[in-house]
Amino acid sequence: MARPNRSREKVLDAAAALAAERGVSATTVDDIAERAGVAKGSVYYSFAGKDAVFEAVLAEAVVRTSTRLGDALAGAPSGSAMRAVVTAFLAGVEERPAVAKVVAGELFRTDRPWQESLAGYRAALFSLVADAMAADGGTRPSTLRASAVVGAMVMVAFERTVFEPDATVAEAIEAVLASAR
Numbered sequence: 324m325a326r327p328n329r330s331r332e333k334v335l336d337a338a339a340a341l342a343a344e345r346g347v348s349a350t351t352v353d354d355i356a357e358r359a360g361v362a363k364g365s366v367y368y369s370f371a372g373k374d375a376v377f378e379a380v381l382a383e384a385v386v387r388t389s390t391r392l393g394d395a396l397a398g399a400p401s402g403s404a405m406r407a408v409v410t411a412f413l414a415g416v417e418e419r420p421a422v423a424k425v426v427a428g429e430l431f432r433t434d435r436p437w438q439e440s441l442a443g444y445r446a447a448l449f450s451l452v453a454d455a456m457a458a459d460g461g462t463r464p465s466t467l468r469a470s471a472v473v474g475a476m477v478m479v480a481f482e483r484t485v486f487e488p489d490a491t492v493a494e495a496i497e498a499v500l501a502s503a504r
Contacts, residue, residue, distance in 0.1 A: 331369040333359040335383065336421075338376045343421035347377055347429065378437045381429065384422045385444040391415050392451045396458065404458035408451060409476060409499045413492055416480040423484075427477055448473055456503065475502040 337358035341350040352373050356363040370376045395411035396404055416423040430441060453469040476499050483495045 330359070330361050330365045333361060334366050334369060334376060335380050339380050339419070339421040339425050342377065342380070342428075343424040347425070347435075352376070374436050377425075377429075377435075378440065380422060380425060381437050381440060381444070384419070384426050385440070385447070387419075388412070388415055388444075389447050389451070392448070396451060396455050399455070399458065402459055404455035405452075405472075405500060405503055406496065408455040409496050409503075410492075412476050413480055413483075413495055413499075416484065417492065420484055423480065427481060430477075445473075452476075472499070472503045475499045 334355055338350065338355045341354055341358055352363060352366050355376060356366050366376065370379065391411045392408050395407040399407035429435060430445070432438065449466055449469040452472050453464050456469065457463040479495050479499050483490045
């Protein structure tokens, strides 16, 4: 079994934290190296440059989220698929709020090299949500309907994290599910 690259993990965590604080554009490789506690050369050992660092941050978030939601959907009891998917999504935001903030901020940027990757993420997320809606006894919804539910998931997670941190995850789940009906 290959050893995990701890420097790479530190770099990705530092990049996400810095981008969440000040944005991707205002974050430099020097900043990332300093926050990660590694030499600048360590960043370039694992990544070709800043764009590659953020491409990796987003790619790992996509894989983690897709896996989490796919597992939730596969293990959901009959009639509870949407609840399972929404719960899994919000739990992921809770665990990695900086990464969630970066992904949410970058979803609307069209001038980034990773925009194509994010389009794939969007499509996969919409598909998982549509599958969950269909699994709960409905017909498979349109992409627009699934996107409305994903939008609710993202906005409720944002609202809870930023403006209503005292709201419970259970309240957030119920708010998303109400919008999905």
